[in-house]
Amino acid sequence: MSADHKPDHAPIELEHFLPYRLSILSNTVSQAIADDYQQRYDLSVTEWRVMAVLARFDGLSAREVAERTAMDKVAVSRALARLVEAGRVNRGTHDGDKRRSVLSLSEAGWQVHDEVAPMARAREREVLAKLDQEERAWLTRILDKLQPVRQK
């Protein structure tokens, strides 16, 4: 009820606090997309991300997938276990290195990808539609500056 201001304690105003705002926004956006496919395809966000990189980069190892998705290797391992189990990803062994896996989308995997990708893109467009051209350009520029480009 009463919004007591305590000047001596300088409390943080969450609604203006960048980390908090980013967290809310990120969750809202990701959740909206996930809602589209999560139950329908029995596919988690991490699994979807793995599929997305395999769609672009065929034959990656699990470690490389982890790099490209910015997920840790355990998460990738688990996502892959489910994806292989579901027949959405083919897993082979690297010729010269038996530790490495060689991953690619299966036919079924491509089918799922080709249905989910447009939905994800559509949701992104919905979000970006709230901004005008100039704002979108600034957003890209700002994200580029804030993001410690970790492309290895």
Next chain:
Amino acid sequence: MSADHKPDHAPIELEHFLPYRLSILSNTVSQAIADDYQQRYDLSVTEWRVMAVLARFDGLSAREVAERTAMDKVAVSRALARLVEAGRVNRGTHDGDKRRSVLSLSEAGWQVHDEVAPMARAREREVLAKLDQEERAWLTRILDKLQPVRQK
């Protein structure tokens, strides 16, 4: 290795995909802050958020805390259980409604708050320091437009 482009499948480029970028950025920023206090004060992010709103709004109920933190009531309930247990939050019962709790920071709670808040603010400044004045203004404007201002 080979970055095969599959025009017939139109894979998503994660590194340009807004939801993905937001997710990475949000995690990076939040984690950096959490690292400052997490172990040192045995305080989780959710607990810290609860403390932050109680610092500003004294006497809230658990539900009101949930509203203000955009967390669900289960998460708030758990965070409060730990905070009360640790003696950082005082929990009373509302006069006219025995279901409601009446929450406020204890002395110890204020002490923790007064140490953590400056650290959080400093981290935020570090992030924002990567942007110039104009970019910061745009960022605020963009977040305002993307965020469906859910102040009830």
Next chain:
DNA sequence: GCGTTATAGTTACATATGAAACCATTTGCA
């Protein structure tokens, strides 16, 4: 070649999180 160290990936454990069921109290209304 052979032992040490590094790397790819999985497993185990402990903790976090969300959904639904649940209890207590209060509200709405016949």
Next chain:
DNA sequence: TGCAAATGGTTTCATATGTAACTATAACGC
């Protein structure tokens, strides 16, 4: 009043996630 529906909050259960330990293979130094 008195009872059905709503609300505040907690507990339960199933699942997700992170850290550390572990297995297998490969690379390095000599």
